[in-house]
Amino acid sequence: MAVTLENMPKLVMRFVGIEGANRLDEATRRGVYGTYKKALGMAPAAIVDEVKKSNLRGRGGAGFPTGLKWSFIPKDAKTTYLVINADESEPGTCKDRELLYWDPHTLIEGILISSYALGCQHAYIYIRGEMIREHKVLQRAVDEAYAAGYLGKALDNAGRPGWKLDLTVHRGAGAYICGEETSLLNSLEGKRGWPRLKPPFPAVKGVWGQPTIVNNVETIANVPHIIEKGGQWFAELGTPKSGGTRILCMSGHLNKPGVYELPMGIPLREVIDKVCGGVPGGKKVKAVIPGGSSMPPLDASELDIPMEFDALMTDERIKPVQVRPGINFDMGGGKILRTMAGSGGVIVMDETTDLVAVTARIMRFYAHESCGQCTPCREGTGWLARITTRLAKGEGRPGDVDLCASIAHGIAGNTICPLGEAAAWPMLGFLTKFRGEFEAKIRKDLAPERRQALTQPSLVQIRGTGYQGTALPRGRS
Amino acid sequence: MPLSFPPEAQQKIAAIRARYPNAQAACLPVLHLAQDEFGHLSDEAIDAVAAALQLPSAHVWGVVTFYTMYHRHPTGKHILMMCTNVSCMLRGGYDVLHALEKKLNIKAGENSADGEFTLVEEECLAACADAPCLIAGEKYFLRLTPESAVAALDEIKKMPPDHKPHPSSTSGGGH
Numbered sequence: 001m002a003v004t005l006e007n008m009p010k011l012v013m014r015f016v017g018i019e020g021a022n023r024l025d026e027a028t029r030r031g032v033y034g035t036y037k038k039a040l041g042m043a044p045a046a047i048v049d050e051v052k053k054s055n056l057r058g059r060g061g062a063g064f065p066t067g068l069k070w071s072f073i074p075k076d077a078k079t080t081y082l083v084i085n086a087d088e089s090e091p092g093t094c095k096d097r098e099l100l101y102w103d104p105h106t107l108i109e110g111i112l113i114s115s116y117a118l119g120c121q122h123a124y125i126y127i128r129g130e131m132i133r134e135h136k137v138l139q140r141a142v143d144e145a146y147a148a149g150y151l152g153k154a155l156d157n158a159g160r161p162g163w164k165l166d167l168t169v170h171r172g173a174g175a176y177i178c179g180e181e182t183s184l185l186n187s188l189e190g191k192r193g194w195p196r197l198k199p200p201f202p203a204v205k206g207v208w209g210q211p212t213i214v215n216n217v218e219t220i221a222n223v224p225h226i227i228e229k230g231g232q233w234f235a236e237l238g239t240p241k242s243g244g245t246r247i248l249c250m251s252g253h254l255n256k257p258g259v260y261e262l263p264m265g266i267p268l269r270e271v272i273d274k275v276c277g278g279v280p281g282g283k284k285v286k287a288v289i290p291g292g293s294s295m296p297p298l299d300a301s302e303l304d305i306p307m308e309f310d311a312l313m314t315d316e317r318i319k320p321v322q323v324r325p326g327i328n329f330d331m332g333g334g335k336i337l338r339t340m341a342g343s344g345g346v347i348v349m350d351e352t353t354d355l356v357a358v359t360a361r362i363m364r365f366y367a368h369e370s371c372g373q374c375t376p377c378r379e380g381t382g383w384l385a386r387i388t389t390r391l392a393k394g395e396g397r398p399g400d401v402d403l404c405a406s407i408a409h410g411i412a413g414n415t416i417c418p419l420g421e422a423a424a425w426p427m428l429g430f431l432t433k434f435r436g437e438f439e440a441k442i443r444k445d446l447a448p449e450r451r452q453a454l455t456q457p458s459l460v461q462i463r464g465t466g467y468q469g470t471a472l473p474r475g476r477s
Numbered sequence: 478m479p480l481s482f483p484p485e486a487q488q489k490i491a492a493i494r495a496r497y498p499n500a501q502a503a504c505l506p507v508l509h510l511a512q513d514e515f516g517h518l519s520d521e522a523i524d525a526v527a528a529a530l531q532l533p534s535a536h537v538w539g540v541v542t543f544y545t546m547y548h549r550h551p552t553g554k555h556i557l558m559m560c561t562n563v564s565c566m567l568r569g570g571y572d573v574l575h576a577l578e579k580k581l582n583i584k585a586g587e588n589s590a591d592g593e594f595t596l597v598e599e600e601c602l603a604a605c606a607d608a609p610c611l612i613a614g615e616k617y618f619l620r621l622t623p624e625s626a627v628a629a630l631d632e633i634k635k636m637p638p639d640h641k642p643h644p645s646s647t648s649g650g651g652h
Contacts, residue, residue, distance in 0.1 A: 091562045091601035129509075129546045130558060130602055133615040168496040173505055173544035176600060190497075190504030191536075192543040208498055251564035251605035258606045293563055293601075345605065347564055361566055365600055371543075 002236050003245075003263045005274070009237075011245055012221045013261040015103040022137055024144035027105035033150060035224040039113045042227075043159050047117035051223065053231030055243030059095075060085055060179075060216030061292065061343045063242070063309035070118060072203035073211045081212040082115050082123040083188065084220055086138075087172050087179040089128055090292035091365060092345025095247040096217040098259050100127070100134040103221070104141035108167065110220040112150060113227055115165045118213060122166045126184050129172040139169050176369035180417045181214040183371065194373050195417035218247055218344075238264035239308050246344060248307060250276050253283070253350040265308040272303065272348060283350040287434065291342020293362045294422030296321050296429025298339060309341045321425065322432045323409050324402065329428055332413065337425065356441050359430045360388035366423035374415040380407050381423045388427075396442040404438075405431055480521040480644060482529060486514050490529050500530040504540055508547055516643035517548040552595040553588045554638035558612040559626075561598050564605035569622070573609050574598060576623030580630065593634055614639055 003009075015021035021030060039047055052067030073080055084107070088096040099107060111123050125142075127135050145151045145167070154164040170188055172178050178187045182196035185207045206212020222244055226234045235243040246264045248271060251257045255277035262271065268288065272278065279285060287297045290305075290312060298305065302318050305311055312318070318338040321329045328336045349358065367385035372378045384407055387400055404427055412424035431438060482490065493506045507526050508518065515522040518541050527534040541547045559577060561570040574585060577596055581589045585598035604610040607619035611626060613633045618626065 088603045089601055092564055092605050093601070094603045094605045094607075097603045128603070129544070130599070130612060132612065133617065136615060166496075171506060171509055173509065174546035175544050187505065188502065190501040190532075190540065192539055208502075249606055251608055252567045257608070289563070347567070347605070349567060353567065358563055358566070361561075361563055365562060368600065 002238065005263060005266070005270075008245060008261075008263050010261055011225045012099060012103075012106075012218055013247065013259070015106070016098050016259075018102065022102055022104055022141060024105060024141070024148060027103070028148075032105045032224075033109050033112075035228040036109050036112045036150065039116060039227050040155065040159070044117045044119065047113060047227060050226055050231035051117070054222075054226040054234035055231075055238060055241060056219065056222055056226060056234065057242050057309055058216055059218035059222075059247070059344065061090065061340075063341055066215065066219055069203060069215075070114075070213060072201065073118060073213065074204060077119070077211040079210045080118055080120045081207050081210055082111060082118060082120040083181075083184065083207060083212055083214045084111060084123065084125040084217060085179065085181065085184060085214055086125050086127040086131075086134075086217045087184060088131075088217070088343075089176045089179050090294065090343045090345055091362070092249060092251055092289060092292050092347045093343040094249045094251070095259050095344060097131060097134055099217050099221055100131065100138050104138045105145070106224055107138075107217060107221050108141060108145050108150070110223040111167060112165055113223050114213075114215070114220055116160065116163065119160065119163075120213075121164065122168070124188060124207075125167070125169045126178070126188055127169055127171055129174045135169065135171055142167055142169055175371075176365075177371045177417070177419060180419065183417065184214065185212065192371070194371050195419075197416055239306070239310075242309050246307065246341075249343075249345045250348070251346070252348040253279050253285075253353070254348050255280055262307070265306040265311065267304050268298070268307055268346070269303040271307065271346070276348075279348065279350050281350075283352065285348060286351045286353055287349045287355060287358075287430075289345070289347040289349075289426070290339055292345040293347070293365065294418075294425060295342045296337065296339040296425050297433060299433045307341065307346075312339050312341045314338065319433065321428050323428065324405055325435070329409070329412070337428075339429065354392070355430055355434050355437050356388065357392040359427065359438075360385070360392040362426050363388045363423060366419065370419060370423075374417075374420065376411045376414040377420040377423070380411040380420070383407050384423060384427055391438060391441040394441055394443070396438070398442055400442060401431065401435065401438045478521065478644070480515055480519075480525045482511075482514065482525060486510060487529070494530070501532060501536070503530055504532065504537060505544075508537070508541060512547060513640045516640050517551050519549070519643065548595075551588070551643055552639075553593050554640075555593060555613050555633050555636065556595045556597060556639050557633070558597050558599040558602060559585070560600070560602045560604070560608070560610050562601040562605075564601070565609035568608045568620075570609035572623050573611070573621045573626045576627055577630075580627045594630070 020026045056066040057063045115123050175193045177183045178193040180195050183193040187193040202212040238244050242264050245261050249259050285300050289297050305315050320336040331337050363385040367381040370377045370381045408424035408427040411420040494503045511522050511526050523537050527537045559574050588595045609621045611618040618629045
């Protein structure tokens with residue numbers, strides 16, 4: 001990495017903790033919207049080029065290069081939309097909420113610059129329904145930007161004559177799946193948040209059938225910094241293929257949990273020990289979820305890995321996720337799965353943690369949030385939740401461990417959207433690295449013939465293992 | 478009894494509608510408005526939204542039942558969203574939830590007898606670094622202990638209610 005903890009400039013989190021910086025006057029005094037004025041003097045294509053040069057990668061989970069995504073908009077598109085994904089809900093992730101509350105104006109500036117570059121005339125921010133306070137602050141900031149003439153006012157002297165931008169804040173209503181971009185677009189259209197098949201990708205056919213770019217809050221909040229200082233400057237801050245800084249949301253068993261903007265590629269051990277003050281009581285780390293609960297965990301021997309998109313996928317010090325001992329999980333095309341940087345939500349678990357209980361809680365989450373569209377996910381996540389819960393209670397049956405692996409393997413790759421993988425990957429990941437803990441949860445008091453009958457998992461057996469076809473609790477009402 | 482939006486709410490609906498290329502897209506924001514206005518989304522409230530946006534009631538019904546923040550039944554004046562997902566669980570989130578259940582003498586998902594609170598076991602609320610956490614209205618209650626969570630109830634009671642009472646309800650809450 002090119003910068004260190006000591007000399008790293010704060011970019012997206014520069015206003016976090018500064019009272020009043022979320023109001024227009026104070027934000028403008030601190031330079032917000034200055035870069036927007038500079039951008040209007042540039043050709044739209046030149047802005048896209050700077051973003052490409054910056055190596056900015058999507059901060060929502062997949063780490064897709066932002067400039068490349070932007071370039072997928074068809075050249076002859078007349079109406080295009082920019083949609084900001086502020087539906088932050090991946091367990092362990094708490095960064096966008098900070099940016100929305102403390103610095104909504106830099107986000108709006110980023111939206112203005114990006115929309116100008118892409119030719120969007122209406123942008124939408126899809127904010128999570130539960131973020132009641134952030135919605136209020138963001139809506140106030142949008143109103144301020146309208147009153148100041150940044151939004152809703154046609155320009156005559158810029159690279160796009162007559163161009164103006166409208167910006168609407170759209171509140172979600174409680175559905176994790178709406179963080180998935182095509183589900184988000186359906187929700188924005190006023191429907192149930194069911195993911196769509198891709199292709200067509202949103203950049204070709206998105207909201208209301210028009211080319212649409214969906215970007216994460218942190219991604220777009222970086223854009224003003226790229227245009228202000230240049231794409232090359234931003235690229236040099238990071239690692240060779242990932243520009244800029246990275247927010248890590250550090251939670252779990254830590255002395256100083258928190259949301260930190262850190263050098264891209266900082267080793268995980270340094271974050272835990274130096275930034276977060278280690279684990280309470282001097283305990284050892286047992287497992288770390290590196291990027292939101294849908295990512296396979298790391299064990300205590302895998303903490304020297306750089307926290308960066310490519311390293312977490314390919315570093316050979318991370319053991320491959322297995323379907324069963326000795327057989328690697330195939331991502332397709334023979335690609336193996338280690339883990340991923342995901343959304344930057346890092347959950348640290350100390351040596352006393354019951355990882356079977358943690359897995360059961362994760363599975364319950366995905367079972368609750370499965371939208372119900374695809375059978376492998378709708379049914380499979382429920383089975384995983386029930387079987388892992390049974391294991392966590394010490395009531396596991398022989399064969400349960402293999403059964404979990406078999407169900408997870410049957411979900412992954414067989415669903416419209418990645419929620420299926422989001423459940424399957426941590427299931428297989430925890431089993432790969434902590435299989436003994438799961439096996440230790442199997443009841444010891446079953447009669448030998450019963451044990452024998454239950455050792456070979458099959459679909460028939462799933463019917464005989466407690467699945468009642470009953471719905472999981474759906475939250476309130 | 479059919480419900481209709483008061484004039485002020487009708488103006489808000491028109492303003493919301495103008496932000497989108499078609500009426501269907503206004504469905505989620507207008508449902509939020511209807512819930513604020515009518516307390517919860519009863520059959521009549523769903524019909525009122527459908528009529529206001531000229532959408533089939535069945536469509537609005539399908540949307541309402543998909544999202545957890547739309548309430549089909551009366552709720553307390555204050556909805557307590559208590560997270561128990563992994564980050565909160567690791568730092569005692571379930572102890573906090575159980576303390577609230579005990580204090581309010583209800584289970585998660587139920588309304589307190591006095592109609593003040595609805596307790597909801599929530600999925601991750603994006604405040605993981607300050608776990609365990611609870612959201613009530615606009616306010617976050619962070620790094621909770623069973624004691625501090627129970628103590629927060631008095632403060633929450635003094636906050637403005639999350640929604641108006643349902644026009645047909647006499648008690649303003651209950652099951």
